[in-house]
Amino acid sequence: MARLSAKVRREEFIIAAARVIATTGVSGATTRKIAAEAGAPLAALHYCFESKEALFQALYEEQIKTMGESTWTIKPGIGVAETAAAMVPQLMEWYEQEPDYAQASGDLMFWSHHNDRALAELGVNAALEVMRETLRKGVSGPEERKLVEPLATLVLALTDGLLLQWLTFKDTQLRDKGVAAAMRALRCFAN
Amino acid sequence: MARLSAKVRREEFIIAAARVIATTGVSGATTRKIAAEAGAPLAALHYCFESKEALFQALYEEQIKTMGESTWTIKPGIGVAETAAAMVPQLMEWYEQEPDYAQASGDLMFWSHHNDRALAELGVNAALEVMRETLRKGVSGPEERKLVEPLATLVLALTDGLLLQWLTFKDTQLRDKGVAAAMRALRCFAN
Amino acid sequence: MARLSAKVRREEFIIAAARVIATTGVSGATTRKIAAEAGAPLAALHYCFESKEALFQALYEEQIKTMGESTWTIKPGIGVAETAAAMVPQLMEWYEQEPDYAQASGDLMFWSHHNDRALAELGVNAALEVMRETLRKGVSGPEERKLVEPLATLVLALTDGLLLQWLTFKDTQLRDKGVAAAMRALRCFAN
Amino acid sequence: MARLSAKVRREEFIIAAARVIATTGVSGATTRKIAAEAGAPLAALHYCFESKEALFQALYEEQIKTMGESTWTIKPGIGVAETAAAMVPQLMEWYEQEPDYAQASGDLMFWSHHNDRALAELGVNAALEVMRETLRKGVSGPEERKLVEPLATLVLALTDGLLLQWLTFKDTQLRDKGVAAAMRALRCFAN
DNA sequence: GATGAATGAGCGTTCATTCAT
DNA sequence: TATGAATGAACGCTCATTCAT
CATH class of the missing domain: 1.10.10.60 (Homeodomain-like)
Structure with missing residues (x-):
């Protein structure tokens, strides 16, 4: 008790x-x-x-863990292109549902740069790993394996970048346009 | 003194x-x-x-101004695809040359969220405008005009996201891979 | 500690x-x-x-409270004239016994003018009320009731004024002369 | 120039x-x-x-000087009683016409206690001297001379005390009652 | 185990004053 | 002579943390 x-x-x-x-x-x-x-x-x-x-x-560790445990609605074998594309709106939706966590997560990212570099790296690595794992689930053919790594980087960079814009403007329309553009970029990158 | x-x-x-x-x-x-x-x-x-x-x-305002005054090596009329692609490594290079400004800029971005939202919006808007202007210089045909806006968003999101990874790992190899992926994504997005 | x-x-x-x-x-x-x-x-x-x-x-509030709780050696029913007269030396004596409080009280009176007018009024009102109450105890006849109010004002003004002189010169002889004059003035005012 | x-x-x-x-x-x-x-x-x-x-x-010295130079409307030879009584409303009127000087004067009185005792004494002595001089002008007979000193003390104490109440409440009615009481007290003191 | 009381260190800021011109 | 520039000292206050109970 x-x-x-x-x-x-x-x-x-x-x-x-x-x-x-x-x-x-x-x-x-x-x-x-x-x-x-x-x-x-x-x-x-x-x-x-x-x-x-x-x-x-x-707190930061928990946020990392939470991200790892987040459930993605990904159809297995759909292909990395579609998987990557699908990840962007799902992440942004989560950011919208948990605005405090999203904001604090960004703040702590920079905080960790100055106070605990290992933790900072752990955070980004964890995020990258989540991206990789999820992408792998969508892989539809062996030649797509090579795309997992760069796509992980891209998806993370894009969602981080879009999060920044979202946190700044809190503008849904703007966000949706950004999301659409990111999805298209990812799709054609992987095809 | x-x-x-x-x-x-x-x-x-x-x-x-x-x-x-x-x-x-x-x-x-x-x-x-x-x-x-x-x-x-x-x-x-x-x-x-x-x-x-x-x-x-x-400081933040100066950083915004500096970004606007930064000289881009862009061949006019090269096409938005190539322009967007060329912007990524140039920005990342600047970040490497001015690591303090790059780091502080990120910190202040989040600081401004909590202390001066108008300034925060100004910062992102200024960055977006820089992207737009630079992209416009590279426009090669009228139908490319429509791509300026989404590309501006994408370039900013990608470079912000890659900056975060760069600030975290300070790993040149990793960064270059990310830059290459981003360039490819932008190129095929615009073609 | x-x-x-x-x-x-x-x-x-x-x-x-x-x-x-x-x-x-x-x-x-x-x-x-x-x-x-x-x-x-x-x-x-x-x-x-x-x-x-x-x-x-x-501190100022406590001084006000202290003043209200101060015990006066007043014979009940002695008459307002004698009561008022008796109050002057008793107050001045207290000022002499507690010189820090007397001095600080004056300083805070002016301080409160600039920082907390309500408190300033409270202080003077409390002092006036103490004067009234004490005078009432000495009242010997119904026609004396009317004298309580002006006497309260006079006793307070006189003792405040004499305190100022006392704080300035710390001269016992001078003070005693002033006290004697004040007592006489109060006595004949009320008769 | x-x-x-x-x-x-x-x-x-x-x-x-x-x-x-x-x-x-x-x-x-x-x-x-x-x-x-x-x-x-x-x-x-x-x-x-x-x-x-x-x-x-x-500033304090000037205020002292100003007080000395103030013109009193006193009929010579009217008698110390009437003179003293007449001084009270005249002083209070001056306080009302120059509220800043009146307030600052009080503040500086206490300030001088802590920073320049000689000046503090000078101030009170100057005030007393003004009272004496003015009272002397009103003296009507040789036996009244003895009353000048105690009356000077009383007039100063009363006006200082009433000033404090005036500065606190800025209540004209209250002030007039106090002035009337003070005048009566002074009159019967001197008769 | 849980917490009100307590504090050394340091915060951002303002002060009366001096100096260079 | 007149003043913008400059500053050492001190201000009121809050911090993360510890301690006694």
Whole structure:
């Protein structure tokens, strides 16, 4: 019970941290604000996490894990071109459904550059791996295998880039045009 | 310290701010660190800028301006496909030559999301406009005009996304593969 | 520093603030000086009070309360004339016994004019009410009731005015002459 | 011309200081605010005055001088009682006509306690002397001479005290009642 | 185990003042 | 002489963290 409670508390702090970072950025995300957002006493934060940095790491790691566990609606063997194309709108949709996580994820990406390069690399590598795995599921022929790697890079770059534009404008129309263009680019790249 | 024109001083603070942000991130970029990096007394910072925030804005605005003034080696009338393709390596090269500005620019992009949304939009809009203008120079036929807009979005998204990967790994080989893939994607998108 | 109840700590800061204000005036009463005077770390001040202003308010409010709780040696039914006359030396004596509070009280009176007018009015109203109440205790006949209000004003004005002179010269002889004159004026005013 | 200009400038700074002190109190009266209020460059203040303190002293001295030069409408030989009584409303009227000077004067009185005791004493002594002189003009018989000293003390104390109440409430009715009471007290004191 | 109390370090900013011209 | 430029010192305050209970 106590063990569980601690786990639950950790999770609550992580969620609160995401919300606060999404609102104020990393530089404005103080322990006080996070504790308040979590509805927990300030000292509890350091009871659950060694430091604020550790909390941010945990959040970033969780976001990486979440991305890995995300379910993609991909028809197996549909071909890498269609698979890659299908990934873009699905990712962007997830960003829209979880705007706090999307925003915080970007903030933490840059934060990790300055505070934990290994984690930063882990994050991008994890994302790349997710792309690869998903693409592999769609592979329809042996010669398509060679396309998995560059497509993974492309899909990640495109979705990151489009996320930036989305976070800036929050403009659905603009986003959809970008998504359509990205899909077409990926399709013809792979054909 | 010798008497300097306010303009020179401002510029020095801006350069120092870029370096400090590139090293520590926005959250670690304190006025004292920036002043030390600039070799100036702390009070001088507030003599030149109303606030730390104003300094960051000035830096971000300058980066936007710099991007607009960057010279592209584009052969006029070469066609939008080739133009778009040519832009990717040129931008990435600039990022490599100015790593501090590249890193700080990313940090400030997210910082502006939380502190000055108008500036954030200005930044992305400026970048998009640069892409459009450059693409227009390469337009070879009237039917290519329609491609300028989606290509601008794509080039920006791709280069932003590749910058993220580059900032994370600083791996030249990886970057070149990404650049090659992006170029191919853009070429076949436009043909 | 040992663990202290928040109440005790607050009180210590208030006393320290009174001493510092009495010495340096409000404009010289910095948080650092007050904390040093209280023998407490600077951060503790802001743990107990929201701001320096809040500490000053608390001090001023306490002084108002203290004044209300002060015990007057008044024989009931002695008549308003004698009561009013008796109040002057008693108040001046208290000022002499608590010179820091007397001085700080004057400083804060003017400080409150500029920072919290409501508090300033509260202070004077509280003082007036104390005068009224005390005078009422001395009332010996129904026709004296009408004298309570003007006497309250007069006693307060006279004691404030004499306090100013006392704070300036700290001259006991001078003060006693002033007190004697004030007593005579009040006596014959009421007869 | 230049000499005159310097003199004029000094005067302008003094007037500006009075206004700023009246508005913000001594603690909020910064050199910048005063210079701005005077419409003069900041450095000019230190060109005219050795320090901010010197400016405040000059202001306080001028206020003392002004008080000495104030013209009283006193009928000679009317008797000390009537003279004293007549002084109260005249002073209060002057306070109403020059609210900034009245407020600043009070602030500076307490400021001088902490920064220049000699000046503080000078101020009160000057005020007392003004009271004495004016009272002497009204003396109607030799036996009234003895009343000049205590009356001077009383008039000053009463007007200071009433000023405090006036500055706090800015309530004309209340002030007039206080003035009436003070006049009656002075009259019967001297008869 | 859980938390209110406490704090050293450092924050962004403003101050009165001086200096170079 | 007159002033924009410049600054050391200090300001009020908040930070992440620890400690006593």
